[in-house]
Amino acid sequence: MKQRGQVVIDKILDTAERLFYAQGYSNTGINQIIEEADIAKGSLYKHFQTKTDLLIAYIERLHGLWLNRMEAALGQVSDPKGKLLALFDHHTKRQEERLFGGCPFIKANDEAFTDDPRFSSEIQRVKAQSKDFIKTLVEQSGHRKLLSDDELADTIYYMLEGSIVSSSVFKTAAEIQGAKRVIEKLI
Missing domain, CATH: 1.10.357.10 (Tetracycline Repressor, domain 2)
Structure with a gap:
């Protein structure tokens, strides 16, 4: 069973993968990733300090x-x-x-x-x-x-x-x- 932190990381990466590929890295904002991954802003920054880290x-x-x-x-x-x-x-x-x-x-x-x-x-x-x-x-x-x-x-x-x-x-x-x-x- 995945730990809670890994579940959040996977949600973020799944969303980023879909958006980065479909619309491009530059056209994808952090707020869009947060919204579409259905996570708290703090959760994203807990795992990825910058968009480049993501x-x-x-x-x-x-x-x-x-x-x-x-x-x-x-x-x-x-x-x-x-x-x-x-x-x-x-x-x-x-x-x-x-x-x-x-x-x-x-x-x-x-x-x-x-x-x-x-x-x-x-x-x-x-x-x-x-x-x-x-x-x-x-x-x-x-x-x-x-x-x-x-x-x-x-x-x-x-x-x-x-x-x-x-x-x-x-x-x-x-x-x-x-x-x-x-x-x-x-x-």
Whole structure:
């Protein structure tokens, strides 16, 4: 059973996640979060002294959820090369669920306009872990060696990131699936 403090933190983060993604960090006020989370103002500030503290906690939590979802999705695929392609299917599904709203980490990075080095560091950590995750899959894949492991990992990372951005512009999964077809030829 969750302790009262954790219940409040979860309510705050659930609300912040929904609002930050839907309307952006800069367009979301603390008072709106307090109202929609149905908590007291003091409760928010007890757990998050500043809006930037809340943003960082949101990114950390979202990253943990991202990693768990990714591992669960890829855990259903036994073929090592298939895992690389499943990355694109997983991101297609996530973008469809989000109505092609784009990557929440990139969205936050692009519009938060905070000079707090903790925020930049957290976003960089998230993206570096994503690259490392892909590199591990590449190393295990037994790919055709048209590219080195590092080159293929970078290519997959850039194709995935770029296709997610492109899918948010064109509002279609075709962008991500097109990137998948290119990667399929390389592995």
